[in-house]
Amino acid sequence: MMRHIISILIENESGALSRVAGLFSARGYNIESLTVAPTEDPSLSRMTLVTRGSEDIIAQITKQLNKLIDVVKLIDLADSPHIERELMMVKIKTTEQTRNDIRSVVDIFRGRILDVTPSSYVVEMTGSSEKLDAFTAAINHDTIIEVVRSGATGISRGEKGLHL
Amino acid sequence: MELSGAQILLQSLADEGVEYIFGYPGGAVLHIYDAIFQQEAVKHILVRHEQGATHAADGYARATGKPGVVLVTSGPGATNAVTGIATAYMDSIPMVVISGQVSSPVIGSDAFQEVDMVGITRPCVKHNFLVKDVTKLAETIKKAFYVATTGRPGPVVVDIPKDITAPNITVPYKYPKKIALRSYNPIINVPKEQIKAAVELLLNANKPMIYSGGGVVLGEASAELTEFTQQLGYPITNTLMGLGSYPATDKQFVGMLGMHGTYEANMAMHESDVIIAIGARFDDRVTGKLDEFCPYAKIIHIDIDPASISKTIKKIAIPIVGDVKPVLKQLLECLKDSKKKPNKKALDAWWQQINEWRSVNSLEYDRNSDLIKPQYVIEQLYQVTKGDAYVTSDVGQHQMWAAQYYHFDKPRRWINSGGLGTMGFGLPAAIGVKLAFPEADVACVTGEASIQMCIQELSTALQFKTPVKIINLNNRYMGMVRQWQEFSYECRYSHSYMDTIPDFVKLAEAYGHVGIRIDKPEQVRPALEQAFAMKDRTVFLDIMTDRTENVYPMIEAGKGHHDMKLRVALGTSTDRELA
Numbered sequence: 250m251m252r253h254i255i256s257i258l259i260e261n262e263s264g265a266l267s268r269v270a271g272l273f274s275a276r277g278y279n280i281e282s283l284t285v286a287p288t289e290d291p292s293l294s295r296m297t298l299v300t301r302g303s304e305d306i307i308a309q310i311t312k313q314l315n316k317l318i319d320v321v322k323l324i325d326l327a328d329s330p331h332i333e334r335e336l337m338m339v340k341i342k343t344t345e346q347t348r349n350d351i352r353s354v355v356d357i358f359r360g361r362i363l364d365v366t367p368s369s370y371v372v373e374m375t376g377s378s379e380k381l382d383a384f385t386a387a388i389n390h391d392t393i394i395e396v397v398r399s400g401a402t403g404i405s406r407g408e409k410g411l412h413l
Numbered sequence: 414m415e416l417s418g419a420q421i422l423l424q425s426l427a428d429e430g431v432e433y434i435f436g437y438p439g440g441a442v443l444h445i446y447d448a449i450f451q452q453e454a455v456k457h458i459l460v461r462h463e464q465g466a467t468h469a470a471d472g473y474a475r476a477t478g479k480p481g482v483v484l485v486t487s488g489p490g491a492t493n494a495v496t497g498i499a500t501a502y503m504d505s506i507p508m509v510v511i512s513g514q515v516s517s518p519v520i521g522s523d524a525f526q527e528v529d530m531v532g533i534t535r536p537c538v539k540h541n542f543l544v545k546d547v548t549k550l551a552e553t554i555k556k557a558f559y560v561a562t563t564g565r566p567g568p569v570v571v572d573i574p575k576d577i578t579a580p581n582i583t584v585p586y587k588y589p590k591k592i593a594l595r596s597y598n599p600i601i602n603v604p605k606e607q608i609k610a611a612v613e614l615l616l617n618a619n620k621p622m623i624y625s626g627g628g629v630v631l632g633e634a635s636a637e638l639t640e641f642t643q644q645l646g647y648p649i650t651n652t653l654m655g656l657g658s659y660p661a662t663d664k665q666f667v668g669m670l671g672m673h674g675t676y677e678a679n680m681a682m683h684e685s686d687v688i689i690a691i692g693a694r695f696d697d698r699v700t701g702k703l704d705e706f707c708p709y710a711k712i713i714h715i716d717i718d719p720a721s722i723s724k725t726i727k728k729i730a731i732p733i734v735g736d737v738k739p740v741l742k743q744l745l746e747c748l749k750d751s752k753k754k755p756n757k758k759a760l761d762a763w764w765q766q767i768n769e770w771r772s773v774n775s776l777e778y779d780r781n782s783d784l785i786k787p788q789y790v791i792e793q794l795y796q797v798t799k800g801d802a803y804v805t806s807d808v809g810q811h812q813m814w815a816a817q818y819y820h821f822d823k824p825r826r827w828i829n830s831g832g833l834g835t836m837g838f839g840l841p842a843a844i845g846v847k848l849a850f851p852e853a854d855v856a857c858v859t860g861e862a863s864i865q866m867c868i869q870e871l872s873t874a875l876q877f878k879t880p881v882k883i884i885n886l887n888n889r890y891m892g893m894v895r896q897w898q899e900f901s902y903e904c905r906y907s908h909s910y911m912d913t914i915p916d917f918v919k920l921a922e923a924y925g926h927v928g929i930r931i932d933k934p935e936q937v938r939p940a941l942e943q944a945f946a947m948k949d950r951t952v953f954l955d956i957m958t959d960r961t962e963n964v965y966p967m968i969e970a971g972k973g974h975h976d977m978k979l980r981v982a983l984g985t986s987t988d989r990e991l992a
Contacts, residue, residue, distance in 0.1 A: 259596075260596055263543075264531060264532075264543070267532070268535060275536045305723065308723065309723075309724060312720035312722075313720050315719070316718070316719075316720050318539070318540040318560060318594065318597050319540075319596055320596055321595060321596040413595070
């Protein structure tokens with residue numbers, strides 16, 4: 250069950266997101282994460298969809314996505330070298346004693362502290378989804394108040410790109 | 414020219430060349446109905462239930478190849494249309510469904526007769542639109558027809574809020590001649606190498622099979638398929654949806670394949686070494702158990718929809734994504750250029766084997782019964798109509814018998830709900846066909862359960878003078894359900910019969926038609942002749958058939974093609990225990 254990151258250029262129309270989400274639920278594919286926002290061309294949205302499946306399933310997913318009339322283009326980023334980033338914000342309980350330790354872990358992961366109160370930090374971190382997983386694993390679980398993640402986005406390396 | 418939204422809609426349909434719209438009025442479409450009243454170009458067929466509208470439009474589309482057009486109101490009008498939309502979607506039938514919607518300002522407020530039609534139909538349409546701006550209406554209608562009729566066809570819904578069609582708001586009208594969507598390009602070119610490779614593989618086959626489906630009918634490629642098949646001399650089988658795309662009376666035709674296919678078709682598929690699938694999608698009713706499907710075959714698959722390829726059967730040797738008609742032309746050309754010819758010795762041996770399977774005579778039934786055998790009725794129907802009728806059907810045993818015993822030599826003559834299996838389809842579909850071809854014989858083969866699902870359309874048939882012949886194979890059971898209960902549930906016939914069945918003769922008469930009840934085999938032929946002689950009357954033939962007749966052969970669910978259930982012994986089945 251390989252993890253795939255599918256990047257989709259889709260018409261920026263109301264309902265476009267539900268067409269994609271509906272396709273996944275109707276055909277029983279799983280969505281690990283899904284991000285969507287308009288591009289520099291306001292008539293187009295870009296979606297990044299992380300899913301898992303055998304090669305057959307991923308092939309069906311990309312074909313079925315391509316069949317959606319609103320989908321302009323898509324690529325499977327996992328097919329070639331690419332960069333993956335996800336944004337995470339974590340709210341962590343702090344005490345006098347733990348504050349320094351947490352800060353050093355945040356430094357190691359190249360995170361930033363966005364907000365400080367006497368009893369908490371808000372930490373911002375970007376990276377691959379794996380790196381974010383590693384960070385939360387490195388923090389004492391009981392001290393995590395909440396975690397919010399954007400879901401992965403990605404872009405291919407080199408000159409080639411997903412555009413009209 | 415300034416027009417209101419309602420006028421724009423009607424003018425767009427007229428400019429699109431639409432002959433008929435099948436519909437039912439209601440609050441959200443009153444402006445549109447007022448515009449219908451004031452024009453003559455597009456004729457409106459008033460059905461008795463919105464499901465009937467969709468099936469009638471669907472029947473019209475299947476028979477003509479032109480898109481069917483439906484008009485329904487918001488809320489319940491729209492939801493009633495959903496079954497028909499899903500039916501068309503599963504069989505890739507081009508259809509444009511206009512649904513009224515509550516006025517834009519109240520959308521989302523749970524207004525009277527409001528339903529999210531775009532949301533509800535999303536999984537069963539090729540595409541859908543909500544019109545938010547009257548200046549975009551004509552363009553949206555054009556897009557709807559373009560999407561519905563190109564590529565792999567399908568239904569498209571256009572949801573129009575009431576304020577968009579208001580008579581007091583007029584805008585300039587211009588119907589686009591052509592339209593392009595940057596996200597949709599249905600034209601596909603097939604690389605020569607793939608054609609060559611396919612021909613090479615076909616010519617090297619020892620036990621070849623041609624397996625073709627509804628795509629050939631939709632793609633208007635019957636002539637090419639026939640030439641291709643006859644050029645090669647290979648056996649051909651059709652799916653339920655493909656019947657008629659190759660002449661069934663030709664000696665190379667081995668019958669339908671799949672769950673109720675012939676013994677020879679299924680055995681040949683099982684033993685084949687090279688299969689070319691043309692406009693067929695390896696549906697589960699065709700393949701049976703996937704692991705056991707065609708274990709020795711290399712498969713060439715031609716389909717216009719890339720997603721159909723390797724969807725169920727994964728091991729495709731040569732995938733060809735393209736429109737069947739040009740692809741078959743390319744294949745024919747390549748075949749003519751090829752120096753190699755089919756291996757005659759191997760082919761002779763293959764035909765010999767197939768003829769042995771044929772001699773099992775898997776469609777034989779008891780011809781000496783005192784009871785009316787449903788198969789006999791279809792055979793007589795075939796003879797009386799000289800094999801040239803349009804035959805619509807509902808869903809169940811009668812559908813399979815019609816498919817097995819009416820030998821369709823022409824495409825678009827066999828009109829049934831193959832993918833979704835929608836009971837209630839047959840009668841309204843027959844009305845749609847009859848409107849398209851008023852001179853043709855149109856028969857609706859049905860059963861006493863199916864016909865009751867859209868019986869109200871008998872009234873439509875009278876109003877719009879569509880004299881169709883209803884062949885009701887009345888076995889007082891939901892026959893296919895009963896058959897499965899007999900085979901798989903130890904004859905526990907749970908709710909597969911109705912204790913009260915209407916007197917269909919009286920019912921037909923109540924609707925202004927002719928009803929005839931038939932109880933004996935010798936009455937069948939004369940009654941059919943009488944019915945088809947009454948050119949201007951809808952005739953309801955209520956035919957009391959053998960209650961316990963089953964459809965054979967049968968591949969039970971989860972079994973392979975070589976594992977067929979054949980009729981064990983000929984003889985009446987009435988001695989079998991009934992609940």
